[in-house]
Amino acid sequence: MTPLPSQEWKTTFSFRERVAIVEHIASLLESSDPSLEHSRALSSARAIEVESHEKSFSQEEYTRLWKAKLQELKEKYAEKQLETRSLSAVSGSGSAFDDAASQDIPHATDRGITIGRFIGCRHHNSGIFSDVYKALLKPMTLMSPAQFVALKVTIPSRMAPPHDSHREARILQKSEHRCVVKLLEKFTLPTSQFVMVFPFYNYSLDTLLKSNAKIAGDQMADIFQDVLCGLEHIHSLGIIHRDVKPSNILLMGADGPAVLADFGIAWSSNDPESEPAEHKITDVGTTCYRPPEILFGNTAYTTSLDMWAFGCVMAECYTDGRESLFDAGDLGSELQLIGSIFRRLGTPTLETWPEASNFSDFGKICFNSFPAQKWEDILPKAPRPVTELLSQLLVFESGDRLSATEALATDLFE
Structure with missing residues (x-):
């Protein structure tokens, strides 16, 4: 044979x-x-x-x-x-x-489809392992207002790590907070599809940025503050979101309030289906929001991974054309992303990035030596409190990044 x-x-x-x-x-x-x-x-x-x-x-x-x-x-x-x-x-x-x-x-x-007790569900968006539908939740009483909800439909048996919708539901149930998207209910269909129900949000930070709408400084600061409050809360519970990006920051209105959403690849120290703390999956995050430590094979990363991603989100709000701060190219090349980070922040050495000595892939490739650019040159339109915070978030040594609690105490939020 x-x-x-x-x-x-x-x-x-x-x-x-x-x-x-x-x-x-x-x-x-x-x-x-x-x-x-x-x-x-x-x-x-x-x-x-x-x-x-x-x-x-x-x-x-x-x-x-x-x-x-x-x-x-x-x-x-x-x-x-x-x-x-x-x-x-x-x-x-x-x-x-x-x-x-x-x-x-x-x-x-087109009257939509029926999902469980929800009728008239209309397709709203798709991910690799999920489809999101918008539906009207009928009021319980005549005096109650009608509410739109979002139904996230997954097939757990077809999901590949680190995606796990059952773990996502467990984490969300344990991390209820005003700045974390609320899981209203969950159920399994006879077809083995697992459904999570959330409030429907009209905007995301991604759609707001792509609309080229003028966003006031205090409006942007309020959104940043909500996201940091959400991160502070989940980090205190031993949870790493692992996919902080503009499209996962949902807004009820153009000026907020904001909630952190999509915990599909989140890690929790208390969940049995999460990887061991020292051997986490590095294939997490979305292209240009991924921190340098996982690009070089660090499997013991911490909540500082989310803080790097949050810094990238902040910076994107002030770049020309609201493009991502770092560029991974059309096909998400890790080498191109690394080069983009080095051109902005300078090429690190073991003297400037000591923890890299523990990374399996650091030193395998010789990169050009770039000097670090000044933040006022990288983001000339950003207010000083923003660039000061970014200078303490987007740093190579992950242990030197501000925590969410420390970031909330900076001048930007006074």
């Missing part, structure tokens, strides 16, 4: 790299069809990536498969657009009315 081809490449191909591929495919789909909603593009991209990953026996075959499937979809979009233009040319002056009418048809006919 001929032996099966080796699947070893899948063990070295990180989840973060897969996420970057999905996001890359989604962006290409959106550019091919401007009418395509981001959530649908992400859902299609996820399906392409998962199928390609399952069918491939090498990374080269995986890349070839997802590129081929992407090309097929792009060609279908092109044909669809050509048909639309042809129909518009035939309909002539009535096309504007017809277009408006056709846009109303999905809203008039």
Whole structure:
């Protein structure tokens, strides 16, 4: 019998790299069809990536498969657009009315789906292992106001570490706080799908930044303060969020209040399904918000990982075009991210970054030596209290970073 081809490449191909591929495919789909909603593009991209990953026996075959499937979809979009233009040319002056009418048809006919006791659930967003739906929670009494909720639907058996929706629910139940998203209820469907129900938030910090809306200094400080209060609380419970980023900071309104959300890869010292404290998974976080210690293989990281990510979020609010402070490239390259960090903060040595001597991957590659830039040059639009706080958060030595409690005591929040 001929032996099966080796699947070893899948063990070295990180989840973060897969996420970057999905996001890359989604962006290409959106550019091919401007009418395509981001959530649908992400859902299609996820399906392409998962199928390609399952069918491939090498990374080269995986890349070839997802590129081929992407090309097929792009060609279908092109044909669809050509048909639309042809129909518009035939309909002539009535096309504007017809277009408006056709846009109303999905809203008039699509009544959503039923999830447990929730009816009329409409797809809102997708992640790699989850789909989020928006639904109306009927009031318990005539005097009670109606409330929109978000239903996060997962299939635990298909999730890969560090993702664990059951652990997420346990952590959220133990960490209730005004600045942490509230888990209203949870249930399992007959199809083995696990559902978590949360209040529905109209905004995230990510959507606020991408809207290019002018945000007042005190408004931004209030949002930062809420996030730090949430981090202070979970850190006091031995919980590391591990994925602090703008899209995981939810806002009820454009000026807050803000809550910390998405604990899907969170770590807790008190949860039996979390990894050992000294051997945590390093494939956590999202591209440009990942701290340097996990890029060099440190598995014993602490809550300071969240403080680095929070510093990156703060800085993003003041960059030109509100782009991320550090750049990992379109495909989330760790080497490109490391180079970007070094160009901003200076290339560290064992004298300036002593803990790196314990990292398995430090010193394996020789990087160019860059001097550290001044914060006023990196973020000339940022107020001094902001740059002073950033200078104490975005530091290589993780033990030297301010804790959430210490950050809340700085001049920015006086």
